[in-house]
Amino acid sequence: MNERRRNWHLWAGFLLCLLAIPSYVLVFVKFPVTRDVPWVNFLIFAAGLLLLVSGVRRAFRQPEQYGGKIAGPILGALGLALAGFFCFLVFYGTKQIPAAAGAPRVGQKAPDFTLVDTSHQQVSLAGLLSEPLPNSQTPPKGVLLVFYRGYW
Amino acid sequence: MDSPEESRDLCKKAGYTYPFLSDPDTDAIRKYDLLHRGAGVDGHDIARPAEFLVDASGVVRWVNLTDDFRVRARPDQILEQAKLLK
Numbered sequence: 001m002n003e004r005r006r007n008w009h010l011w012a013g014f015l016l017c018l019l020a021i022p023s024y025v026l027v028f029v030k031f032p033v034t035r036d037v038p039w040v041n042f043l044i045f046a047a048g049l050l051l052l053v054s055g056v057r058r059a060f061r062q063p064e065q066y067g068g069k070i071a072g073p074i075l076g077a078l079g080l081a082l083a084g085f086f087c088f089l090v091f092y093g094t095k096q097i098p099a100a101a102g103a104p105r106v107g108q109k110a111p112d113f114t115l116v117d118t119s120h121q122q123v124s125l126a127g128l129l130s131e132p133l134p135n136s137q138t139p140p141k142g143v144l145l146v147f148y149r150g151y152w
Numbered sequence: 153m154d155s156p157e158e159s160r161d162l163c164k165k166a167g168y169t170y171p172f173l174s175d176p177d178t179d180a181i182r183k184y185d186l187l188h189r190g191a192g193v194d195g196h197d198i199a200r201p202a203e204f205l206v207d208a209s210g211v212v213r214w215v216n217l218t219d220d221f222r223v224r225a226r227p228d229q230i231l232e233q234a235k236l237l238k
Contacts, residue, residue, distance in 0.1 A: 032224075035223075036222065095219055095220045095221075097188055097191075097218075097219070097221055098186075098188055098189075100184075100217055102184075102185030103184050103185045103215065105212065106213060106214065106215055107211065108211070108212050109210055109211055110204060110206040110210055110211070110212050111180075111183040111184060113179060113183055115173035115174060115175050115180055116173065116174050117171050117172060117173055117174075118156045118157075118160035118163055118172050118174075119156070123171055123173055125206070125210070126210070128171065129206070129208060129209075139208060141207065141208055141234075141237045141238065142205055142206055142207045142234065142237040144205050144206075144234065145184075145202075145205075145206060146203050147184065147186050147199045147200075148201060149188075149191075149200070149221060
């Protein structure tokens, strides 16, 4: 038992699978190129799962050298579950939003509204379109309305 | 959905200088049919993401209704559309 080497493939693989989702949420979500299609995190999962497979193989094919006959399959299953959960989220979960069939389309009038800005001043769409911009005599050529979810 | 105070802090941190509005009663959100019931962290109503480019006469010239809330319009896409406005 003491001559057995640590089956580091198992633990490294599992660690990668553990880090894949938090790294998306904390880092890769900030850049559109890694947020829209989370390819970096897919790669991290792929590397993690490959290491887990390698680790499990070692545990079963070379049991005199590597431990992990019990830990291996468990960590492997957990890694797979994490990967599956991430795929579920990015291929299905974040698409569960209402269709907005009633949203104004190209060519339609944008509904007017009046809301409060960060200084508690009333701001209306009509006002934004008609009032000159700061340092200008003329009103803007248009207004971009961005509805964000409320958090990001 | 954030209060004006929360939005003001966000704008300061992020360096936003454009008008940043609060819609606590989901008034504009509902007018634009963007309500996403109960999707907020505490279960309150929020908006589904969308971008609209409106011209000087108040007519919508471009709409981006993403089908995935992780994916939004990019600045270069929007600027390209904005340049088309006379």
